[in-house]
Amino acid sequence: MAGSSQELERVYRKDGARLWRSLLGFTGDPDLASDAMAEAFAQALGPRRPVKDQDRWVWRAAFRIAAGELKRRSLQRSLTDDRSYEMAESPTDLLRVLGRLSTKQRAAIILHFYAGYTTRQVAAILGVTTGTVRMHISQGRRRLRRLLENEDG
Amino acid sequence: MADLNERLRELDRFEPPDVWPEVERRGARPPHEGVPSRLRHIGVALLALAIAAVGITFAVRAFEGKERTPRPASTVSNGKLAFSGVGQIYVVSSDGSGLRQLTDLGGHDALDVHWSPDGSKLAFRVWTKGDYELFLTNADGSDPTNVTGSIGVSEFAWSPDGSMLAFTAVQGEGDLDVFVVNAEGTGLRSVVESPLTEHRPEWSPDGTQIAFERWPVYDRDPGTPDIYTVGLHGGEPVPLVTSSGWDTGAAWSPDGTRIAFSSERDGDKEIHVVNADGSGERELTDLPRADATRAAWSPDGTRISFVAHDGEQWDLWVVNADGGGLLKLTPRDRDDGPAVWAPDGNLLAFTASQVTGDVDNTGTYDVYTIRPDGTGERRITSGRVAMGWDLSWQPVDATDATSTPSP
Numbered sequence: 001m002a003g004s005s006q007e008l009e010r011v012y013r014k015d016g017a018r019l020w021r022s023l024l025g026f027t028g029d030p031d032l033a034s035d036a037m038a039e040a041f042a043q044a045l046g047p048r049r050p051v052k053d054q055d056r057w058v059w060r061a062a063f064r065i066a067a068g069e070l071k072r073r074s075l076q077r078s079l080t081d082d083r084s085y086e087m088a089e090s091p092t093d094l095l096r097v098l099g100r101l102s103t104k105q106r107a108a109i110i111l112h113f114y115a116g117y118t119t120r121q122v123a124a125i126l127g128v129t130t131g132t133v134r135m136h137i138s139q140g141r142r143r144l145r146r147l148l149e150n151e152d153g
Numbered sequence: 154m155a156d157l158n159e160r161l162r163e164l165d166r167f168e169p170p171d172v173w174p175e176v177e178r179r180g181a182r183p184p185h186e187g188v189p190s191r192l193r194h195i196g197v198a199l200l201a202l203a204i205a206a207v208g209i210t211f212a213v214r215a216f217e218g219k220e221r222t223p224r225p226a227s228t229v230s231n232g233k234l235a236f237s238g239v240g241q242i243y244v245v246s247s248d249g250s251g252l253r254q255l256t257d258l259g260g261h262d263a264l265d266v267h268w269s270p271d272g273s274k275l276a277f278r279v280w281t282k283g284d285y286e287l288f289l290t291n292a293d294g295s296d297p298t299n300v301t302g303s304i305g306v307s308e309f310a311w312s313p314d315g316s317m318l319a320f321t322a323v324q325g326e327g328d329l330d331v332f333v334v335n336a337e338g339t340g341l342r343s344v345v346e347s348p349l350t351e352h353r354p355e356w357s358p359d360g361t362q363i364a365f366e367r368w369p370v371y372d373r374d375p376g377t378p379d380i381y382t383v384g385l386h387g388g389e390p391v392p393l394v395t396s397s398g399w400d401t402g403a404a405w406s407p408d409g410t411r412i413a414f415s416s417e418r419d420g421d422k423e424i425h426v427v428n429a430d431g432s433g434e435r436e437l438t439d440l441p442r443a444d445a446t447r448a449a450w451s452p453d454g455t456r457i458s459f460v461a462h463d464g465e466q467w468d469l470w471v472v473n474a475d476g477g478g479l480l481k482l483t484p485r486d487r488d489d490g491p492a493v494w495a496p497d498g499n500l501l502a503f504t505a506s507q508v509t510g511d512v513d514n515t516g517t518y519d520v521y522t523i524r525p526d527g528t529g530e531r532r533i534t535s536g537r538v539a540m541g542w543d544l545s546w547q548p549v550d551a552t553d554a555t556s557t558p559s560p
Contacts, residue, residue, distance in 0.1 A: 006307050007285065010264065012173055013541050020169035025161065030170075038172040042179035094163045114161040141157060148160060 008044050011055045018115055019062060025110040027066050028095045036066035059115075060125045063107055070103060097147045105140030108133050113141075171488075174444055174462055178399070178417075180368075229452070229496040232272050232547025233292075236504065236520060237264040238538045242277055242294070247500065247522055247546075249533035255294035263288070265308075265543055269315045272547040274336070276318060278306055287320060289336060292547070300338035308353045312360050319344070319354035319363050331365055331383070345383050345390055352378070355403050357429070361385055364393065364403040364412060380414055382429075393431050404448045404457075405429075406474070413437075413448035413457050413474075424448050424459050424472065437476045445470070447491035447542075451498050456525060458482075458492040458501055469503055471525055482527045490518070490542035500524060502546055504539045505532075520544065 016037070023033035040062035044054060098106055104126070111122040112133075119137065123130040233244045238254065240262045245252040255275070256263050262280040269276065273292055278285040284305035290297045301320065307329055309320035316336055321329040324343070331345035331354050344363060345351050352366040362382045367390070369376040380403045381390040394400040399417035406412070409429060416425045416436075422444040427434040437457065438445050445461040456478070458471045469482045469489040483489040483505070492501035504518040518539035523530040 006265070008176075009173065012176070016172075017169045020172075021164040021167055024167055025164050030167070034170055034172050034175075038175040038179060041172075041176040045176075045180035094160065109157075110161065110164075113157050114164055144157065148157075 007054060008041060008058075011044075011058060012041055015055055015058070019059060022059075022110050022115045023062055023066050025095065025098055025114060026063065026107055027070060028099050032066060032069055036062045036069065039065050056121070056124060059111075060127065063111075063125060064127075067103060067107070097144065100147055101140050101143055102136075104128075104132075105136045105143065108136035109140040109144060112137055171462070171467075228551050229548045230551040231495045231497055231500070232268070232549040234493075234502050234520060234533075235266045235268060235275055235545045235547065237266055237277070237540045237543040239540060242266050242275065243538060244547075245520060245534060247495065247502065247533065249531070252534060252538070256290065256297065257294075258297065264540065266545050267309070267311055268292075268545045268547045269311055269336075270313055270548065271315050272549045274315070275545075276300075276309065276311065278309070287318065287334075298338065300334055300336065301341065302338075304332075304341070310354050310356050312356050313358050314360055319356055321351050321354060321365070331363060333363075333385070344385065344387065345381075347390075353402065355405060357382075357405050358407060358409040364405065365390075366401050366403070377417075380412070391431075393429075394425075394427055394434065400425075402446055402448060404450055406450050407452060407454045411474070413450065415444075415446040415448060415459075417444075422446055424457060426457075426474065435476070437472050437474075438470075438479060449492060449494060450474075451494050451525065452496060453498055458494065458525075460489065460491045469501070469523075471501075480527055482523055482525075483530070489521075490544070492523075493544050493546045495522075495546055496548040498525075500529075502533075502544055504542055504544055518542075 020033050020037050023036050024030055027033055027036070040058045043061055044058050098110070101109065107126055108122055111117045111125060112119065117125065119130050119133045123133045126133065231247055233246055233251070235242060235244050235255070237243070241254050241258065242256040242263050243252065244255050258279055263277050266275055266277040274289050275292065276287060276289050279288045284303070285307070286299050286303065287301040287306040287309055288297050288299055300318070301322070304322045304324065307321040309318050311318055317333050318336060319331060319333050322332055323329055328348065328350040329352060330343055330347065331351045332341060332343050334341040345365065347367070350368040352368060355364045357364070362384055364380060364382045366378050367381050368378045377397065377399050378401050379395040380393045380400045382393050383390040393403070393412065394414060394416065396416055396418060399422065400414055402415045404413045411426050411428055413424060413426050415422045421440070421442060423436050423440065424438045424445045425434055425436050440461050443461040443463040445459050448457050448459045450457055454474060456471050456473055458469065460467045460469055467488045467490065468484065469492055470480065471482060472479045482501070488506040490504040492503040494501055500522045502520060502522050505521050506518050518541060519532050519537055520534045520539055521530060521532050
């Protein structure tokens with residue numbers, strides 16, 4: 001049932017760990033991952049709660065909230081064209097490398113290659129077209145491979 | 154370079170914190186409140202511990218109030234434990250024997266299992282056609298029957314005589330209200346209809362009243378969840394506990410004179426008790442920096458079990474109904490869920506999530522039993538067969554051996 005806390009707990013129980021880790025990959029910041037996840041689920045209890053597909057709704061809300069916070073931080077820092085600025089200084093190679101992708105590339109890569117969503121599902125979560133998702137995945141993947149090769153090398 | 158999928162699996166090493174308590178807190182906040190900062194410090198610490206394991210607690214609100222049948226404990230013995238496993242309902246004897254899957258609903262998920270007060274039937278919710286519907290089966294799993302039609306059911310509770318069930322559901326575009334239905338599936342009607350959100354109906358032991366939570370609507374109403382009661386035959390709900398903090402999880406004492414609940418007054422949740430007429434409220438616990446919730450009375454009404462989250466993990470506690478004898482039953486390095494009391498009062502059962510190196514979002518719990526003094530803990534299932542905190546202990550009439558189902 002829409003919006004019931006119990007249905008939502010079930011989504012949380014099934015999907016919470018995967019969502020949190022995806023948000024961690026996206027933001028590089030465990031605090032922000034926790035914050036975005038908690039806020040997304042809390043909003044799903046509210047008047048704008050989803051009437052169906054609660055799980056997808058929560059993913060979309062969580063990524064939107066996390067992206068909003070990254071944007072706010074980037075504005076605060078007033079940095080210019082280095083897209084890696086958005087993520088916090090990360091304690092692992094993987095998170096650091098992910099942080100060098102653009103926000104949209106990073107979201108698409110994580111949702112597709114880590115969370116296992118199809119490009120169509122990723123498009124629904126990010127609110128963009130599947131063509132845009134494919135472009136971000138393609139560009140992000142190429143860039144990520146290069147970055148990881150450098151890391152490994 | 155390792156394959157991209159494989160490389161991204163490194164994220165699995167990070168242990169997510171349990172943010173559900175925070176979700177509930179925010180879900181009930183008035184619109185003018187900002188986002189609490191409580192999460193700020195836990196993330197980094199968890200990150201440092203990341204490679205350890207997934208010791209996640211996925212809080213599952215499920216099962217309060219299964220021991221409230223007003224029968225003398227001496228005439229009741231312990232039947233089987235029922236719990237929700239991956240997608241289906243399972244039963245197991247309290248010695249760990251006879252574990253089996255009870256339901257097979259063709260791919261439909263079943264959860265929130267509650268034995269009927271006489272132990273002859275099981276009620277649970279089933280995911281069908283985009284919503285949860287309330288089903289009953291016989292104790293052996295036969296004859297699954299939908300008793301609520303297409304209305305989506307949230308929380309529910311048996312009436313003490315087993316003739317009815319109370320539940321919360323949404324009708325139309327509204328919020329959750331309280332309904333009742335006969336166990337045969339007839340006579341479905343609303344008991345509470347309001348523009349607010351009602352949760353967790355709990356039937357008084359004499360069957361005349363239902364206690365429930367009334368939540369403000371997020372981003373619309375000020376205030377916090379409160380506890381109300383309403384007569385079975387309608388009338389205006391009566392506020393029972395309406396503090397400025399969170400008041401949730403009403404649990405009637407077996408004699409119906411008191412109600413235990415969880416209340417947040419000074420930054421964390423403690424267990425309180427109040428007389429059924431709203432008088433004589435007192436705080437039973439005062440755990441520093443821990444949220445105590447899910448109170449459950451022992452069948453003789455002398456003790457109350459509950460769980461508390463200390464910022465790291467959930468532990469199971471008991472306290473005497475007068476506030477003495479506070480005891481942490483499970484001081485282990487794992488997450489322990491809230492307990493159900495054995496019908497004879499001599500054991501408690503709970504599910505716990507053992508910290509392991511595995512990464513697995515489902516079936517992370519096993520079922521345990523322990524004596525109320527904290528001794529004799531036993532893990533009675535293995536292989537992490539349980540999905541969450543959802544657990545119910547079958548009462549069996551000790552004078553009628555035929556009511557015990559065969560294993």
